[in-house]
Amino acid sequence: MIDLVWLIPLFPAVGFLFNGLIGKWLDLDKRVVGSVACTALGLSFLFSILIFFSLLKLPPEARAAVPDKVLFDWIVSGDFKTVIGYKVDPLSIVMALVVSGVSFFIHVYSVGYMHDDPGFTRYFAYLNLFVFMMLTLVLANNFLLMFVGWEGVGLCSYLLIGFWFERDAPANAGKKAFVVNRVGDFGFLLGIFLIFAHLGTVGFNEVFAKAPSLDTATVTLITLMLFVGAAGKSAQIPLYVWLPDAMEGPTPVSSLIHAATMVTSGVYMIARCHLLYSMAPISMAVVAIVGAVTALYAASMGLLQFDIKRVLAYSTISQLGYMFLAVGVGAFSAGIFHLMTHAFFKGLLFLGAGSVMHAMSGELDMRNMGGIWKRVPLTFLTFLVATLAIAGIPGFSGFFSKDEILWQAFSSNHGHLYLWVVGAVAAGMTAFYMFRLLFVTFLGPCRASEEVKKHIHESPPIMTIPLMVLALLSVIGGYVGIPHILGGRNFFHEFLAPVLGGAPQGTEHTAFSLVRPVFASGGAAVGEGVNMELLLMGVSVAVAIIGICIAFYLYIWKTEVPKRLGERFKTIYTIVFNKYYVDEIYEVCFVNSTKKLGTFLWRRFDDGVVDRSVNLVAELMAWLGSVLRRIQTGYVQSYALGIILGAVIIIIFLIR
Amino acid sequence: MPASVTPLYFFVVSALIFAIGAAGVLIRRNAIVVFMCIEMMLSAVNLTFIAAAHYLNSLDGVLMVFFVMTVAAAEAAVGLGIFVLLFRGRKTIRVDEINLLKW
Amino acid sequence: MTGSIFYWIAFVVTALAAVFAAVMVITRRNPIHSAMFLVLNFLCIAVLYLLLNAQFIAIIQVMIYAGAIMMLVIFVIMLLSVEEEERRRKIPVPLAQMLGMVLIFILFAQLIFGVVVKVLPGEQGEFSPERIAELGDVKTIAGLLFTKFLFPFEVASIILLVGIIGAVILSKKER
Numbered sequence: 005m006i007d008l009v010w011l012i013p014l015f016p017a018v019g020f021l022f023n024g025l026i027g028k029w030l031d032l033d034k035r036v037v038g039s040v041a042c043t044a045l046g047l048s049f050l051f052s053i054l055i056f057f058s059l060l061k062l063p064p065e066a067r068a069a070v071p072d073k074v075l076f077d078w079i080v081s082g083d084f085k086t087v088i089g090y091k092v093d094p095l096s097i098v099m100a101l102v103v104s105g106v107s108f109f110i111h112v113y114s115v116g117y118m119h120d121d122p123g124f125t126r127y128f129a130y131l132n133l134f135v136f137m138m139l140t141l142v143l144a145n146n147f148l149l150m151f152v153g154w155e156g157v158g159l160c161s162y163l164l165i166g167f168w169f170e171r172d173a174p175a176n177a178g179k180k181a182f183v184v185n186r187v188g189d190f191g192f193l194l195g196i197f198l199i200f201a202h203l204g205t206v207g208f209n210e211v212f213a214k215a216p217s218l219d220t221a222t223v224t225l226i227t228l229m230l231f232v233g234a235a236g237k238s239a240q241i242p243l244y245v246w247l248p249d250a251m252e253g254p255t256p257v258s259s260l261i262h263a264a265t266m267v268t269s270g271v272y273m274i275a276r277c278h279l280l281y282s283m284a285p286i287s288m289a290v291v292a293i294v295g296a297v298t299a300l301y302a303a304s305m306g307l308l309q310f311d312i313k314r315v316l317a318y319s320t321i322s323q324l325g326y327m328f329l330a331v332g333v334g335a336f337s338a339g340i341f342h343l344m345t346h347a348f349f350k351g352l353l354f355l356g357a358g359s360v361m362h363a364m365s366g367e368l369d370m371r372n373m374g375g376i377w378k379r380v381p382l383t384f385l386t387f388l389v390a391t392l393a394i395a396g397i398p399g400f401s402g403f404f405s406k407d408e409i410l411w412q413a414f415s416s417n418h419g420h421l422y423l424w425v426v427g428a429v430a431a432g433m434t435a436f437y438m439f440r441l442l443f444v445t446f447l448g449p450c451r452a453s454e455e456v457k458k459h460i461h462e463s464p465p466i467m468t469i470p471l472m473v474l475a476l477l478s479v480i481g482g483y484v485g486i487p488h489i490l491g492g493r494n495f496f497h498e499f500l501a502p503v504l505g506g507a508p509q510g511t512e513h514t515a516f517s518l519v520r521p522v523f524a525s526g527g528a529a530v531g532e533g534v535n536m537e538l539l540l541m542g543v544s545v546a547v548a549i550i551g552i553c554i555a556f557y558l559y560i561w562k563t564e565v566p567k568r569l570g571e572r573f574k575t576i577y578t579i580v581f582n583k584y585y586v587d588e589i590y591e592v593c594f595v596n597s598t599k600k601l602g603t604f605l606w607r608r609f610d611d612g613v614v615d616r617s618v619n620l621v622a623e624l625m626a627w628l629g630s631v632l633r634r635i636q637t638g639y640v641q642s643y644a645l646g647i648i649l650g651a652v653i654i655i656i657f658l659i660r
Numbered sequence: 661m662p663a664s665v666t667p668l669y670f671f672v673v674s675a676l677i678f679a680i681g682a683a684g685v686l687i688r689r690n691a692i693v694v695f696m697c698i699e700m701m702l703s704a705v706n707l708t709f710i711a712a713a714h715y716l717n718s719l720d721g722v723l724m725v726f727f728v729m730t731v732a733a734a735e736a737a738v739g740l741g742i743f744v745l746l747f748r749g750r751k752t753i754r755v756d757e758i759n760l761l762k763w
Numbered sequence: 764m765t766g767s768i769f770y771w772i773a774f775v776v777t778a779l780a781a782v783f784a785a786v787m788v789i790t791r792r793n794p795i796h797s798a799m800f801l802v803l804n805f806l807c808i809a810v811l812y813l814l815l816n817a818q819f820i821a822i823i824q825v826m827i828y829a830g831a832i833m834m835l836v837i838f839v840i841m842l843l844s845v846e847e848e849e850r851r852r853k854i855p856v857p858l859a860q861m862l863g864m865v866l867i868f869i870l871f872a873q874l875i876f877g878v879v880v881k882v883l884p885g886e887q888g889e890f891s892p893e894r895i896a897e898l899g900d901v902k903t904i905a906g907l908l909f910t911k912f913l914f915p916f917e918v919a920s921i922i923l924l925v926g927i928i929g930a931v932i933l934s935k936k937e938r
Contacts, residue, residue: 716886
């Protein structure tokens with residue numbers, strides 16, 4: 005069964021080819037296109053489950069050592085050899101399950117959501133292509149194939165963000181996403197080059213076996229380059245700017261790509277390379293700090309946005325920051341755990357937003373909504389479940405994953421108190437702005453126009469059933485990772501342990517221990533550690549509840565207060581509301597200079613040098629031709645002269 | 661004279677006639693005369709062949725001459741036919757007035 | 764035989780006549796005159812062939828060259844009723860012709876050099892004059908023609924065929 009792993013990415017690839025080529029050409033009925041796409045995903049998911057169970061049958065130690073399924077040799081050139089191969093181990097199978105499962109439900113939802121769109125076939129072709137690329141990414145057994153998937157998801161992201169390319173905004177957003185991703189990919193490529201240069205191979209098994217032979221400086225450089233790639237794909241500072249703009253795409257796209265799957269590939273990559281990162285404590289520190297700061301920074305921007313999808317976009321960036329914080333402090337399985345729960349509840353949140361938009365005739369601004377909870381009960385309930393999950397309320401999945409991250413941020417060898425503080429504050433802000441979103445959108449007085457009010461209706465079952473499934477997962481998804489102190493047995497961590505190692509590893513010197521020996525390791529002895537963990541857990545829950553209460557106060561009880569606060573702190577408000585003017589800064593610093601360089605190169609070099617030299621060659625030939633033409637006089641006697649000349653020359657050689 | 665007439669002398673004569681024929685090809689303006697000079701050049705070459713054959717006690721040169729004459733005869737027929745045709749069209753057979761052999 | 768006085772005299776006289784005829788061919792203005800001198804040239808060369816013990820070829824030379832080909836040429840000259848060429852003095856000699864003359868002189872020099880200075884290679888065959896006289900000149904030539912030179916013989920026949928066809932086609936009157 006495990007041998008059939010190559011089928012998992014194959015089904016969506018076939019779906020893409022079928023819908024993309026035949027569907028477009030024959031202009032197939034929407035039901036056929038939708039069924040093909042969803043069936044492809046369903047089969048992928050089914051096979052992922054089957055292979056998961058096959059993996060479970062093996063003893064834990066053997067699970068990480070399953071031989072890769074190699075399809076064929078891809079590139080064999082001198083010393084360089086790489087294959088098309090898939091790796092089946094706990095990490096990749098968890099990712100495959102999450103990707104194929106969530107994708108399946110989003111495909112089903114999309115059949116309903118995109119029903120009236122003329123680009124229906126194109127949409128599903130792109131969506132299948134995306135899942136194919138993503139599955140290639142997570143199942144690849146070497147860096148190069150992973151990079152193919154990496155680039156592929158970037159491409160599909162571009163295609164899908166700019167799906168309604170007839171309008172300016174989506175087209176520009178797609179371009180922006182692709183270009184910013186490219187910057188990250190450049191770093192990723194440099195990392196791969198360094199790996200190959202030092203280790204002579206790019207296959208995961210070989211690289212990780214040979215890795216200990218590298219010195220720290222090299223590993224640090226490699227891991228930093230790889231992290232640049234991760235920052236681009238997973239929207240961390242400074243390469244996050246594409247994600248809010250990416251909301252121009254269809255909402256299920258935002259749900260799938262920018263919540264559940266593509267943006268998590270950076271986290272997956274770091275988890276996969278955990279061996280390398282463990283050898284470079286400075287890189288770990290960089291990852292953790294960037295993650296924590298991004299979490300806080302993005303949360304701050306989410307506080308003031310009015311567009312539903314923008315709030316969710318900033319929330320995604322913030323939650324990704326949490327995942328990076330986790331892997332940065334060595335808690336790789338915690339990062340993956342949060343990746344999984346986030347896929348459930350964030351995916352659900354976006355689908356719910358789509359459902360709201362569907363009900364409100366395409367409205368996105370929460371200022372024009374309110375009080376619709378009675379009219380869209382299923383949407384409201386599932387949205388509420390997801391919001392509770394993301395806020396980290398106990399009982400829901402987000403609580404378990406976020407809490408583990410915060411605990412590890414505090415207690416791990418690579419962790420630090422300040423990291424925990426930043427994480428906790430961001431958690432409070434998360435709770436606040438998510439409930440702000442909920443309250444303003446669904447509760448309170450209805451501020452929509454009469455026209456819109458008349459049409460408010462619940463979405464059809466094809467859209468609400470995925471919502472309910474994801475809501476269920478948002479609740480129970482966390483129970484596979486109940487930490488020990490609450491009496492559970494962290495199945496998730498155990499399952500991933502053969503791949504990712506047990507408790508967070510750490511070299512003797514972590515980055516922080518060199519700087520702040522006092523707070524280097526917050527939880528030393530077990531007994532003291534147990535209490536500390538519970539204490540921190542309580543603190544984070546309290547912070548979340550405080551956030552919810554503040555949101556309640558400001559948006560349900562005394563609704564005039566936010567405006568007054570806005571007036572009082574006008575400057576801060578404007579800066580944060582305008583996203584710290586980062587887009588504008590980038591435009592001035594990077595975009596304009598690149599445009600100028602491009603124009604210069606085009607005019608002076610391409611036109612001036614390249615074209616001119618080609619023209620010159622042509623002119624030379626023409627001149628040469630006009631000169632040589634004169635030999636052909638037409639008179640026989642001149643030809644006879646030529647013959648005699650030739651004869652003389654030849655005879656010179658003959659009588660030597 | 662005590663010395664014998666070595667083939668050398670025949671070669672010299674042949675070369676002389678060949679060169680004179682080549683000069684005629686370049687100088688004369690009447691196409692038929694040019695043709696005659698070409699025939700003269702061929703004949704000179706025949707002389708060379710026969711002289712070499714005699715010198716080497718072989719008959720290969722003789723056979724060569726045989727074939728050269730055959731070709732010369734066929735060439736004469738076709739060439740003169742072309743001249744007749746040219747004259748019909750252009751009313752002249754002066755080579756410096758006929759420059760059709762070009763693109 | 765080749766060293767005897769008679770041989771020498773015959774050779775020198777014939778050679779001088781041939782060269783004289785050649786010069787006359789290229790210098791006469793009237794094409795009929797040129798044709799006559801060419802016939803003389805061919806006949807002189809036929810005598811030279813006789814001196815070289817190639818009797819068969821001598822006869823062939825007279826028959827075909829001096830006979831058939833020259834008759835054809837004279838026939839065409841008269842058909843086209845060509846006038847005499849103009850006196851050359853009126854027209855300046857073009858540069859190309861000067862160059863041509865130089866080249867031809869160089870060509871001649873090369874040929875002389877090649878013959879005089881270099882030792883001519885070539886292996887001796889088996890047909891010495893005595894042997895030819897013994898076997899019969901035409902008989903041996905014919906024997907070689909149909910054995911060793913059979914393929915060229917066939918090709919030559921095709922060439923003649925092409926010549927005939929060409930002559931016929933070229934002379935057709937256009938409808």
